[in-house]
Amino acid sequence: MMNKSNEKRLFTEAPLGNTAQMLKVMTAAQFAALGAGDIVFWRQMNAGDLAQFVPQAGMAPADQPLELLMSADGAPVLIADSRDAILDWIEGHEVRLATLH
Structure with missing residues (x-):
């Protein structure tokens, strides 16, 4: 390894x-x-869909949009309810935001 x-x-x-x-x-x-720890991916999902991957998201209403930041290895880094929270987190950490295609 x-x-x-x-x-x-x-x-x-x-x-x-x-x-x-x-x-x-x-x-x-x-x-x-x-890229784990250096590269993050950002996407929006509703809480119901996200709860399939991150059980804690099930505490929010199923149709609530959430912002998800994931490490390059697929591990969840941050779940937030606003773009501003994601942008603030990215600004405070030494990571690069990758785009999904």
Whole structure:
């Protein structure tokens, strides 16, 4: 199992051509861990749908829109009821926001 500092060193020290090859042999868990703690994904979901993944969201009315911030490895980072709360959290942490396509 690779830790985060080893992963960063491995990819920053590798010649550019070898990096693509290394990505081909990584497990799904190793690939997901690359951005854990550094990259976050943001999306809006209603509480009912979110409760399938994060049981605590079930405490809100099912149709209430919630803002969800997730780590690159899929772990929930923050659940909020406003965009401003998400933006404030991102501003206070050293993370990069990735867009979902």
